[in-house]
Amino acid sequence: MNRFDYVRPASIAEAIAAAAEPGSAYLASGTNLLDLMKGNVVRPARLVDLNHLPGLDGIELLPDGGARIGARVRNADLAYHPEFSRRFPAVAEALLSGASAQLRNAATVGGNLLQRTCCAYFYDPASACNKRDPGAGCDARGGENRLHAVLGWSERCIATHPSDFCVPLAAFGAVVEIEGQFGRREVPLEEFHLLPGETPERESVLAPGELVVALRLPAEAAGFAAHARYVKLRERTSYAFAVVSAAAGLRLENGVIAEARLALGGVAAKPWRARAAEAALAGARPDAASFRRAAEAALAEAAPSGDNAFKIELARRVAARALLLAAAGTPERLPALPASAFAPVPGASLHG
Amino acid sequence: MSLPITLTVNGVPQRIVLDDPRVTLLDLLRERLDLTGTKKGCDRGQCGACTILVDGRRVNSCLALAISHDGAEITTIEGLARDGELHPVQAAFIAHDAFQCGFCTPGQIMSAVGLIAEGQAGTDPERVREGMSGNLCRCAAYRGITEAVIEAQETMGQAGRQEAA
Amino acid sequence: MAETASATHVRHGSSIGQPLTRRDGVLKVTGQARYAADNHPPGMLHAALAVSSIARGRVTALDIAAARAHPGVVEVMTPANRPPLALDPDAKTGPFVFRMEVLQDDRVRYAGQPIAVVIAETLEAATEGAALLAPRYAAEPVEAGLDAADVFVPEMVGPGAPAREGYGDVEAGLAAAARRVEAVYETPAQYHNAMEPHAVVAAWEGDRLTLDTPSQGLAWAQDRIAGLFGLPPENIHIRSPFLGGGFGSKGVISGPQVLGILAARLVGRPVKLVLRREQMYGPVGHRAPTRQRLRIGAGEDGGLTALDHQVRTATSRFDDFIEPAGSVSHTLYAAPAIAIGYDAVRLDTGTPLFMRAPGEASGSIALESAIDEMALACGMDPLEFRLRNYAEVEPISGKPFSSKALRDCYAQGAARFGWAGRPLQPRQMRDENGLLVGWGMGTATFPALMFHGQARAVLRRDGTGLAELGAQDMGQGAWTALAQLAADSMGLELDQLEFRAGDSRLPDAGIAGGSAHTATAGAALHNAGAEVIARLAELAMADRRSPLFGAGNAGVVARGGSLLRRDDESRGESYGEILARAGLEEIEGRGSGAMDPAVQEHYATHAHGAVFAEVKVDPELGQIRATRLVGAFAAGRIVNPRLVRSQYYGGMIWGVSFALHEQAVMDKRTGRVMNANLGEYHVPVNADVPSLEAILVDEVDPHVNPLGIKGVGEIGITGTAGAVANAVWHATGVRVRRFPIALEELALAGAE
Known part of the structure; x- marks a missing residue:
């Protein structure tokens, strides 16, 4: 891991200003960022620590039936929030099917949106990767690509987004709240991530310094x-x-x-x-x-x-x-093995 | 570079001056505080051997920067036994032979303590297995681990009821 | 020929056979058990390896200046400044001496090979220093995969078997068969992946070296290091009280461990070097891939007429270890003609090494699958078919088995599992959720071996005893089981015994491997205990003041810290009294343990077992789970049933892993393992194995060794891997012959 400057901002504005400097990266829990840094996949010059910022860790259940989730809410806290999981059970199920209990206790909502692909060639600095090094080529093409993309890929990149959480978010029309140097904006989650096209290094709509501050699930999502x-x-x-x-x-x-x-x-x-x-x-x-x-x-x-x-x-x-x-029908309680083929099927058998 | 932080480690508040912002909680414990019970199996959040409690929650200490945890309360395997008496999870791990080589064991035990505190698994073996799946054991002592977690939870539940009574 | 074992060899039975909890349990559950990397001598520096990202060629440049300029970096060790060795690390001075890469030159032999070591004040600085070296290479074309060009017939297979074995006329047997099965099975490269990465803390004092490093074979390690550095072995002190798993990968000292020692030499300070997980996919061994062609013939009656087991495997381009995958076919099923053969290719990988059940694991999944296929071809239940072809003597040698309770294993395992009534045809069973359910079985086998070991036993005037030897506990329970054996041999209660192990200064206990450690070290302890008791008895019986005086012909028994007359147990005295009167503080005995060559000449010695597996498969998605496993194993005398069960459970889960989960995924263009981590190299997690049972089948072996002990550490994988594969077939009707079984092969069988 490279050495880096450590910045602990006192406000969102301070954070954004610090992160707008080239070479900066936001640090939330670090479950993905530190992994990437240890692999020398990314080598940021400056980490802007979000962990001591106030106001990013609330789960608000909106009176209209929707919800607003602070970007620093931990995956486990969201999944186990009784009212949230009652309104959005597939989101909770997806969260609990991801990673491990330890990682879910640390990983944040904002970080989950921004996690990088698990493509082995992206993770390997000795391999060619257009995401890591635009124009370098893609060693996943023609390589060990059994688990790579089948939709929306390009000659430049065939990586997949690894998140479970984002899948129901996309289905249920979640909206990402973003703050940046030039103010606040909202982007539907469906439009938040970018397909690789000619620029696989651009993975989301975020501009330098922009910060995901919250995620909203609209009221109609609870209708499901x-x-x-x-x-x-x-x-x-x-x-x-x-x-x-x-x-x-x-x-x-x-x-x-x-x-x-x-x-x-x-x-x-x-x-x-x-x-x-x-x-x-x-x-x-x-x-x-x-x-x-x-x-x-x-x-x-x-x-x-x-x-x-x-x-x-x-x-x-x-x-x-x-x-x-x-x-x-959504089960009364999430199954012991969330999202698993081996979870019991409510009602009758599915197969046969 | 000197970066002062405060951590409470196993109940003892400590002021720690970090020499380097790169230091993880795991390497802080192991290489600087001589708390080597917490193990490094992969250093990438993929094995669970480094599991500790941070503010009462189980996390992988290899993916946690120490500097970012200023003010946190840390519990490690060394802080579990009280006055020489094993924690119920520790005792149950011995009784159920829930380990062989022992290397993943501190992480398994801290994970089990965290799982019990979360209160989501109860004594449902399938929920315990799923909840303990972030801790790899290459010796594959999984059966004993599951039994130990369930038994410890029952023991702790009884103790809790007795205390309440 | 060895004196036959009998109840008299268990002197008192007070400890042996008891399901005691681990004596090292408290240390392990409190974090106090000290593994190699937990040591931190004063003045210690941290070392980090830089490893090659090409698989073949030369290192042409390293940015040493950049690494040195990083704050905290003390030194960079490369071939240019690496301290000299007294012995060429590529010299083959013995069959278990493997070539190692310790910066002898700029050659790269495989991806992940160490090419430099950065030594720094902190781990962070050393690690980053290694990254800053930014190596450049002259890369050469890579050989990867079992179809590589240069195929050769190895001179020796595994630890020393020939490459061609067999008897009878296999072709005639096949020609005469009413039913024939011919199938090719493929197994992948696997990596041991002990939870504890290889680590070394090395401290030199002049020409004396103290090492904390995990070792399954302290004396071998000591000799190897002594040879490399040109020092007498006694100058090398290795401490290895606990191994965080070994599985074979810590059986011989590896290049990285030697590099840690060299780094300490170079900087003149203690150094700690710990492999990163991804660095364990190269220099510390692996299980080689295999492609096994089995041809089996059977008559109308279901009796085998021929068994042909041909193995293609791989070794490195620069050294040999040939996975002995055909060895199970020596032993398991009776046939009038058996042929076993090997060829191999040379690949640009690290040298393969023994990995838990080397050969037996790979061979078992292929043989048990093929046997299952033949049972179906004959229209017979798989258990009935195996019983029909039960080997009453070892097929390859014609020798009787020293003991073989396999029929009991089959019967008890099948009963416990509920095997009776299993439909012969596949795809007949569903669970309440509509998942496909399948039942499969496999026969387990592993040879009962012994190496050479020594031990020392001491009785003290205060009534306590000491037993010591350089035994190694990698989780199998040596701290407990060997102490039980020692206490019994010395007539002591276990809590009166001090037991020392895991240190190279203690008598050489042989390697912890081959499932032979308890038998070997146990025999040494048993004999040391017998000797110290005999010496004590001599003292007493010659002393007129002793109630044992003159007991000579009647003899004495030792129990609970006292010697008693065998003909009148009311007459006796404590060890302490005897020693006190003799004016001695203590008295010692020494003993050794080894396989009796006469036993080997007359008997085939193996442990056996039967494993029954249930799997569930999602019929549309192909996802598989091994939902229930029952193994029944017969392995002679069981020293500690609690620990033995754990060994079986662990082995069985390795079998599940072999069939369903683990494999190294290599990019054949580059020879690099692309899943060199624990996230993508899948080993089973807790949720993968919901139900597991191991039955300890009684077996008295009067021949194998005086204690009647066979090994239990590896057999669990064998049988299980095939049982799971067979259960997958039984659930789905799809016979997958490439392991691990990929879910799409089940989901999409016939669809494409």
């Missing part, structure tokens, strides 16, 4: 609470990144789908809102055939970026599963 799930396919039962994942929410009226929400994780450089699938479900019956059609629509544009064609079909199946589970 009775039918909202997250499903995460992974290679060990816990403590693993998603192979693919999906968040789904349904609003059912008179036995048909009034409105559906669907987003995919592990498939692209951003959490992937599947609007075409949502449209296909509006007015449909909540059954396996509808869900399969929606899943086909969600992956319509998908293409393998390497040895990962299997992910396309698995993403369809995970999407259909998430919808099916959502239709079955």
